[in-house]
Amino acid sequence: MGKQENLEEEMSVEITLEDGTIVNCMIITIIHVEDHDYIALLPLDENGENEDGETWFYRYSENPDDPNEEPVLDFIDSDEEWEKVEEAFDEYLDNCEFDELMEEE
DSSP states (O other), X not given: OOSOTTGXXXXXXXXXXXXXXXXXXXXXXXXXXXXXXXXXXXXXXXXSOOSSOOOEEEEEEOOTTOTTSOOEXXXXXXXXXXXXXXXXXXXXXXXXXXXXXXXXX
16 A cells, blocks of 8 residues: 555646636646755646646745745746756655655565
8 A cells, every 4th residue: 555545635726827817727736846845736637637748847935924924936947047956856756766666675
């Protein structure tokens, strides 16, 4: 039996695109890169699925004085910053796969 069977209640967030379209995204993880937090999101279609495996990254911040306040997501505006986040996310995925392999033994 898996660790937690109730992972169906994954955290999600709605992102409003520039054209006004609202996309529901599953939160994959929050990663820390060079003094900033970033959130990795998996955009879902109307069926709650992601066919192409595309992942979206945003700069992520919370108000430390008010944990109930909505977190703020900001666009990553430099290619260099994007690449660092993507590299950290790839490392995160590698660690997840490694953990899964260890659990199977």
